[in-house]
Amino acid sequence: MDDRDQSQPDPAGPLATVAEPVSLTRVVDETVLLDSDSGVYYGLNASGADMLDLALAKNSLTEAVAALGELYEADASDLRADLLELLARLSAAGLIDVRADLARDIEPAAGRQAPPE
Amino acid sequence: MTLSQRQGDRRRQSDVTRFPQRGAGVLRELFSGRAPAWPDLTLAESEELLAALEYHGAAPLAHEAVCRGGASGVPPEVIDRLHRAHLSTAAENQVWLAERGAVLDALHGAGVTAALLKGAALMDTVYSSPGLRPISDIDLLVSPAQQATTLAALKERGYERAVTDAGPFEHHVLLHGTGAGGMPVAVEVHRRLFASPPYDAVLPTDDLLARAERGEDGALRLAPADALAHLAGHLVLQHARGERLVWVADVDRLVRRHGHEQDFWSGAIEVARSSMLLRSLGDALVLATLWFATPLPDDVAAVLDAEPPMPAEAAAYARMRRRAPVGAEGDRLLSDVQGVSGLAAKLRFAALHLAPPPRTMREWYGLDRSWQLPVYYARRALRGLAHIARRPFRAGSSGALESPELWMIDHDA
Numbered sequence: 001m002d003d004r005d006q007s008q009p010d011p012a013g014p015l016a017t018v019a020e021p022v023s024l025t026r027v028v029d030e031t032v033l034l035d036s037d038s039g040v041y042y043g044l045n046a047s048g049a050d051m052l053d054l055a056l057a058k059n060s061l062t063e064a065v066a067a068l069g070e071l072y073e074a075d076a077s078d079l080r081a082d083l084l085e086l087l088a089r090l091s092a093a094g095l096i097d098v099r100a101d102l103a104r105d106i107e108p109a110a111g112r113q114a115p116p117e
Numbered sequence: 118m119t120l121s122q123r124q125g126d127r128r129r130q131s132d133v134t135r136f137p138q139r140g141a142g143v144l145r146e147l148f149s150g151r152a153p154a155w156p157d158l159t160l161a162e163s164e165e166l167l168a169a170l171e172y173h174g175a176a177p178l179a180h181e182a183v184c185r186g187g188a189s190g191v192p193p194e195v196i197d198r199l200h201r202a203h204l205s206t207a208a209e210n211q212v213w214l215a216e217r218g219a220v221l222d223a224l225h226g227a228g229v230t231a232a233l234l235k236g237a238a239l240m241d242t243v244y245s246s247p248g249l250r251p252i253s254d255i256d257l258l259v260s261p262a263q264q265a266t267t268l269a270a271l272k273e274r275g276y277e278r279a280v281t282d283a284g285p286f287e288h289h290v291l292l293h294g295t296g297a298g299g300m301p302v303a304v305e306v307h308r309r310l311f312a313s314p315p316y317d318a319v320l321p322t323d324d325l326l327a328r329a330e331r332g333e334d335g336a337l338r339l340a341p342a343d344a345l346a347h348l349a350g351h352l353v354l355q356h357a358r359g360e361r362l363v364w365v366a367d368v369d370r371l372v373r374r375h376g377h378e379q380d381f382w383s384g385a386i387e388v389a390r391s392s393m394l395l396r397s398l399g400d401a402l403v404l405a406t407l408w409f410a411t412p413l414p415d416d417v418a419a420v421l422d423a424e425p426p427m428p429a430e431a432a433a434y435a436r437m438r439r440r441a442p443v444g445a446e447g448d449r450l451l452s453d454v455q456g457v458s459g460l461a462a463k464l465r466f467a468a469l470h471l472a473p474p475p476r477t478m479r480e481w482y483g484l485d486r487s488w489q490l491p492v493y494y495a496r497r498a499l500r501g502l503a504h505i506a507r508r509p510f511r512a513g514s515s516g517a518l519e520s521p522e523l524w525m526i527d528h529d530a
Contacts, residue, residue: 021297023211027248028184032207036215039298041208 015064016055016087016096024052033095042095047072051086052096061102133168134359135527140166144175147182148366149410155190167198173525174251174363176202181249207248209300210240214247216296217255220274220304221336224257227270231257232329232337234307234347235367242332243370251363254291254303258339260323261308264290271304279303280480288312310347311355313440314456314466315433319392320346341375342384349401350394354437358513358524362408368401369409382417393430395421400521407522438518441511447501448508471498 018024021037031049034041044052050071051064058064061080068079088106090096098106136144139156144166146153158166170176180199183191217237224231232238236252244250259267268278268290276292289307296302310320320343328340339347348371352364375381389398399421405411426434436455441448450470457463472494478484482493508514 023215025207025211025248026246027203027207028181030204032204032211032248034208034211034298036212036297039300041204043204 012059012099012101014056014059014099015061015102016052016090016098018056019095019097022095033090035093035095042093047082048086051083052090055083055087055096061105133165134172136169136173136362136525137162137165137527140169141526143188144170144179145408147179147187148408150187152186153188155188155192155195163192163195167195170199170362171202173361175366177206177249177251178363178366181246203248206251207246210247210250210252212296212298212300213237213252213255213302214241216294216302217336218334220255220257220271223270223274224259224267227266229259229263229267229270230326230337231259231263231267231306232326232339234258234310234339235351236363238336238338238344239367239370241334242338243367243374250366254305256289256305256307258307258310258322258325260326264306264308267306268292271306276304288317311350313355313437313453315393315429315458316350316354316437316456319394320388340384341371341378341381342388345371345375345381345385345401346388346392346394346398349389349398350392352404353397353400353521354394354434357438357440357521359442360404360521360525362525365401365404365408369405369411372402372405372411372413376412376414382414386417386420390424393426393433395424395430396426396434403520404522404525435518438521439514441504441508441514445504445507445511447504448511448514449504450501451505451508471501 018033019035021035023034023036025032025034026049027043029046029049031044031052032041033044051068054064054067058067061083064083065076065080068074068083069076072079074082084102084106087096087098087102091098091106140158140162143153143156167176170179176199180196180203182188183196183199217233221231221233234256236250237255237257240250240252241247257267271292271294274294276294279291279293288309288311289305292304292306294302294304307322309317309322310325311317325339325343326337328343329337330340331337338344345368348364348368352360352368356364385398386395389395402411402413402418402421406413425431433456436452440452443449450467453470454463454467457466473481475490478490478493478497482489484490484493513519
């Protein structure tokens with residue numbers, strides 16, 4: 001595991017960005033992601049939507065996990081694992097581009113589950 | 118789920134067009150911000166209610182209201198169905214929004230002034246989320262002088278006319294295209310707001326475009342007072358006895374968005390009065406208050422209650438409310454002819470519809486041999502006469518006028 005100080009804002013930008021053919025929209029407290037190339041759309045439930053929002057907004061994993069901790073009562077390590085797993089699944093589905101330095105962190109999670117649908 | 122699967126689901130939807138009475142009651146409370154207890158419905162009743170909600174384009178609204186804690190005891194399978202409708206509408210509307218932007222860019226590039234109408238105008242301005250308002254096409258109002266340029270620009274973008282020659286009397290032209298992800302999309306280019314006389318002559322297009330307002334997104338939309346009059350006429354007259362709840366929701370959201378603005382109500386009443394839509398405006402607002410508890414200022418209600426429509430409007434209203442549904446074209450033509458002023462104009466109007474130009478006939482009926490033309494003219498006339506002959510036996514063609522709110526509910530269910 002990378003032991004860099006991830007609390008420092010990274011000038012490289014947010015943890016993830018929405019992939020080029022994908023658009024997002026809110027449905028109550030959920031998020032719908034549409035891949036406009038394939039016409040496939042995915043729904044993220046409320047916690048998944050919050051995680052994605054934070055991944056798109058925060059520049060460090062630590063910041064994102066801390067913000068998640070304010071929303072959900074759970075161990076930071078569990079939140080971190082859940083966040084990485086979600087990013088892995090969305091990345092595997094081509095819905096988001098994960099920042100290059102995080103790619104190694106999400107690789108183990110990438111093969112575990114099919115993308116959400 | 119893919120957009121094309123969703124389109125297929127929509128085509129398979131049942132034709133439940135009216136709300137069962139018990140379900141309608143709970144929906145009204147739900148949409149009005151009260152917190153009703155969900156009724157104990159049988160599976161068939163529940164299915165009928167959901168099918169009606171989908172037909173009326175109101176499933177996303179119901180889902181949002183339920184999520185906001187608007188009803189207790191809603192069965193999980195009902196929530197799941199509403200949820201899926203909401204998600205898919207939200208996904209589809211992302212395609213529609215992108216397509217709308219591309220179409221407006223193409224028209225702007227061609228020098229066309231086009232105003233968005235109905236759902237395409239309202240989905241992201243008066244609704245809190247675009248996913249709440251399903252749309253089936255992008256309605257545009259374009260000056261008759263710019264129709265040809267508009268159609269050429271849309272053709273350039275890959276759109277094809279559903280019917281190449283829509284005839285000289287059509288108030289809009291329908292074009293089909295393909296949006297992102299292969300989703301079928303459609304554009305309706307309107308040369309005027311209403312099809313039937315005398316409403317084809319009210320609210321001239323160039324005046325509406327001159328008053329239209331440009332939004333933050335750069336798109337042109339009807340001025341709010343004009344938009345309300347249009348929504349009212351579209352709901353109460355153009356789709357008489359085929360009203361859909363989503364159009365009532367449009368009225369509600371537009372009023373909630375603009376009702377506090379100075380001159381909105383006086384402007385809307387003035388537009389409605391001058392375009393023979395005063396009673397339609399009153400009906401539309403009654404529907405909106407009934408289903409959505411739309412806030413209506415007392416003085417506006419008083420004006421609409423106190424001011425009876427002029428005789429010409431009353432006659433036009435009655436004729437439109439009794440007009441035959443789409444399909445009984447001869448019957449509809451008879452209604453429309455009655456709305457034309459002057460004998461010569463009536464005859465011209467009837468002749469044009471009964472005997473459209475040969476080019477139009479060939480397109481409509483797929484005629485490729487010269488001998489077919491007279492046969493199909495005769496067939497068209499005979500079918501029209503048959504519709505007219507059946508008119509006395511058609512429900513709603515005579516007798517007392519039923520209020521629009523009665524037509525959306527199945528009182529026998």
